[in-house]
Amino acid sequence: MNPWLVYALSGVALFSVGLVGLFSHQHVVKRILASNITGSGVLLVLVALARRVPSGPPDPVPHALVLTGIVVSVSSTALGVALARRMARLQAEATHSPEHEPRSDGEGP
Amino acid sequence: MDGLLDGCLALCLPLLAYLVLRTESLSQAVVLFVAFGLLSALGWARLEAPDIALVEAAVGTGLTGALLMHTLSWTEETPPDVRARARRRPWALLAMAALTLLLGWAVLALPADSPGLGLEVDARREDSGVKHPVTAVLLNFRGYDTLLEIAVLLVAALGARAVNPRSERASSEAAKDPLTGELFRMMTPALLLVAGYLVWVGDHGPGGAFQAGAILAGGGVVAILTSRMGTPRMSSLRVRWALLTGPLLFIGVAVAPLFSGGRLLEFPEKYAGTLIFIVEMALTVTIAMVLLMFFPGTRPPRTGRGSAR
Structure with a gap:
């Protein structure tokens, strides 16, 4: 079996594990992790396919695409994490507020 | 083996x-x-x-x-352990297996030998101004990708800051820890050296702006977490300049050929190497700053949350 094929199949397995995880989890952080894993699977397939050259160094174009992809996935993770933090803060505020009468001080403290 | x-x-x-x-x-x-x-x-x-x-x-x-x-x-604060568990769905495993088989079959059906675009890249590498093929593709042949990627990074940093506008003050507890401070002091020169080397080596070997920027940002994150440095603020002029240097310089270099009859992102062959190096330097600064902006600073003390009451 060619080495690239092993990694390409591994990437396929990663993609489906990540995708199923993405749909079956409810927690935000788990979903972010799952989407990262899905992305890793796609990138792994891409790099493995770049390795199919008969001889010499692998195809540099997919490598450049994957470099871009990793950086973009990091920025999407960072944005997701920022949204998760915002949600956590809003939830924390929502759980604290019922100690007051919500109607009497609607304008907040 | x-x-x-x-x-x-x-x-x-x-x-x-x-x-x-x-x-x-x-x-x-x-x-x-x-x-x-x-x-x-x-x-x-x-x-x-x-x-x-x-x-x-x-x-x-x-x-x-x-x-x-x-x-x-x-x-x-949200109870993670209950909700982090996946809902048990028998069809999920089935769907996963089916998807794996389908995609695996597609991969197996691909031809085993394919030169890809490697030969084309090699043929034109002399004109690109750099010797490393991946850098040539990233900054010359497919400059659009890198230009748009920087835009994506910038938008993500702005978005992350927009949803959490208040940057958190660093707590002073970590600053008293002598070990982390000493570690950071020892790390800094090595970090700067490695980052500089990576930008330089990108011309003819594996390395470049992204790796160097990531190394610098890693050092910055350690500095934030050990309270050596406050979180960079969007309101600071220096931060804004650091964020904009890369994109502005890259756009300038990309647009310049339009005025001399060339096409967008078409570097003149004579100066291509120099231009790519300058753009990479600027991109390093921007990437490091953007990655650093993703960090919201250390967590405020628990009593801080009482302000909602």
């Missing part, structure tokens, strides 16, 4: 991914995810993609892992 290593690695990656999603504790999941990232960096090294291995180890695993760990300290 090589086949055994490849086989083990290829088996371990999906297994670790499954464990990441399966485990009930969130912090354990993040730690497993970091391990997964490091193993995939090894896989990329095995696939003869050292550039990607470097970026994966520094950005994909290092910074993402730190960011996720950091988030856990924020989101732990």
